[in-house]
Amino acid sequence: MFLGIDLGTSAIKAVLIDAAGKVRATASHALSLSNPQPRWSEQDPHEWWQAAQSAIEQLLAEAGREGIAPRQIAGIGLSGQMHGATVLDKADRVLRPAILWNDGRCDAQCVDMESWPGFREITGNLAMPGFTAPKLLWLREHEPQVFERIAKVLLPKDYLRLCLTGEYATDVSDAAGTLWLNVAERRWSQRMLELTGLPQDAMPSLHEGNAVTGYLNPALAERWGMQRVPVAAGGGDNAAGAVGVGIVRHKQAMLSLGTSGVYFAVSDGYLARPEQAVHSFCHALPGTWHLMSVMLSAASCVDFTANLTGYADVPALLADAERTVARSNAPFFLPYLSGERTPHNDVHAAGAFTGLRTDTVRADLANATLEGVGLGLLDGIEAVDAAGLQANDITVIGGGSRSAYWTQMLADIIGRPLTLRAGGEVGAALGAARLAYxxxxxxxxxxxxxxxxxxxxxxxxxxxxxxxxxxxxQPKFRALYRQLAGVYRVRGTT
Structure with missing residues (x-):
């Protein structure tokens, strides 16, 4: 048996698989989120560890009811939300709440990083507030008393690793999202660390996702009735999610229709296109990388329109949209409800319905929303194509994949076949368990x-x-973004 643990933003999830890959038990524990100021997003790492212990103990209890003993578990793998800054002192004490991936306080520091010589060439990415390095620059400027005491910086899942094994370690897929990694060479960049004001020994050791990084400590092994099993490096949530659905080989890709929209394509070599906000990261397996386009609002746009127009729920919206014949003069929807990453990297981008007429009905707005998200995803896919990676094998996962109508529309918009698979909503915890295997x-x-x-x-x-x-x-959709971008950017800065 192999145990996978995924540290998400809203919950810790744990899954147990057997040697045939079958899921035998699952468990989860909710997490709270703190927003102490506008654009701030933080969590307490101690709560992560308490939640992880609860999820593991729930899972062991469920497995026990199926006749599975804890001593049958042969390995543990970790996955988690990327980019979060967890800062520790020399005694491994947490110095402050972790600053998360969806925290936007450090945009000024991102501007500074973009001026660093060789920045994009080394990191393969734009400097965005979500990444880890600008968070540390913000701490250096605004909380110097904290910054001066930092002995180690860990990513969220790697704090759990420290609690499980006593080891400071991470994997290259998660490390690629820090902006301290030379992504092409899969090693820490001394230059990026020095410019941040950190020594290299403040970083955890680097490993491929399927490498052993330590062993379960004796006290926990005894408490849970387990052996001192190896703990795998694991992966960042998207990379582990891809491993979970089998997206591990060159030119395989997945399209995730969750709250956000992610297009993830695997490459057997390093590629980058930072000028279009394409994320260039290492995959969680040796010798592989991936490119990723990120759309901040995808299925959440459908929820938004359902609430706005009075549908009972999203299935009712989808059913009404399918019954309505699309018109050539149909409205447009810009899906930038939370700004946008790929390809615009525009925090001030906003959503909009345009082209409304006296005969517009809410089903037209429903179809416009589904289409607008699809056209936004197409922009991201074409940005990845432009980096030199065009995948023809695209698997669709996430909650939106349940709609036959929407997935067919997306296939028509993208112009490539889209494959649906059993268990298309598999989480990163399964990928973590596979990496443990x-x-x-x-x-x-x-x-x-x-x-x-x-x-x-x-x-x-x-x-x-x-x-x-x-x-x-598509041409009108793109023109509308350009025409409205200036309006919202001015509004966002006044």
Whole structure:
């Protein structure tokens, strides 16, 4: 048996799989979030550890009811929310609440980082407030008494590793999101650390995701009735999620339709396109990288329109949209409710309905929303294509993948087949468990451990619909963003 633990923003999740890859038990524990000031987002690392212990103990209890003993567990893997800054002193005391990936306080520090010589060439990415390094620059400027006491900086999942094993370690997929990693060479960049004001020994040791980073400490092993099993390096949440759904080989890709929208494509070599806000990261497996486009509001836009227009729920919106014939003069929707990352990197971008007429009905707004999210995702996919990585095998996951109508629309917009698989909402905890399997059993075949789930449907694009979206809707969609961008940017800075 192999245990995967995923430290999310809203909950800790744990999953237990057997050697055949079957999920045998699951558990979770909710987490709280603190927003002490506008644009601030923080969590207490001590709460992470308390929640992790609760989730593990729940999972062991569930497994016990199925006749599975804790001593059957052969390895543990970790996954977690990326970019969070967890700062410790020399005694491993937490110096302040962790600053999370969705914290926006350090935009000024990002501007400074972009002026550093060789910054984009080394990191492969834009400096964005979500990343870790600008958070440390903010601490150096605004909380110098904290900064001066920092002995170690850990990413969220790696604080759990410290609690489990006593080791300071991370994996290259998570480290790539710090802006301290030379992503092409998969090593810490001395230059980026020096410019931040940190020594290299403030960083955890670096490992591939399927490497052993330590062993469960004796006290915990005794308490849980487990052996001192190896703990794998694991991966950042997106990389671990990809491992969980079998997206591990060159030109494989997944499109995640969650609250945000993520297009994740695997490469067997380093590629980057920071000028279009494409994320260039290491994958959680040796010799692989990935490019990622991130859309901040995807399925959340559908929730927004359902609430705005009085639908009972999202399924009612989808059903009404499907019953309505799309019109050539249909409204447009810009899906930038929370700003946007790829390809615009525009914190001031805003959502909008345009082209409303006297005969516009709410089903038109529903279809405009579904289409607008699709056109936004297409912008991100084309930015990844422009970096030199065009994937033709795209698996759709996330809550939005349950809609046959929307996934067909997306296939028509993108112009490529979209594959749906069993368990398409698999979380990163499964990927963490698979990485634990690979760490504990080095001889295990990647294709066996990271098998892709069974195909349940394939949405083939309709050539006529694709031509319509490409020739008529996409150019107008992009023009609307350009026309409105200045309006919202001025409003956002006054």
């Amino acid at each position: 690979l760490a504990a059993e080095p001889g295990a075949a990647l294709e066996d451990v990271c098998e892709m789930p069974e195909i349940t449907a394939v949405r083939e694009p309709d050539a006529a619909r694709h031509a319509y979206y490409r020739e008529q809707r």
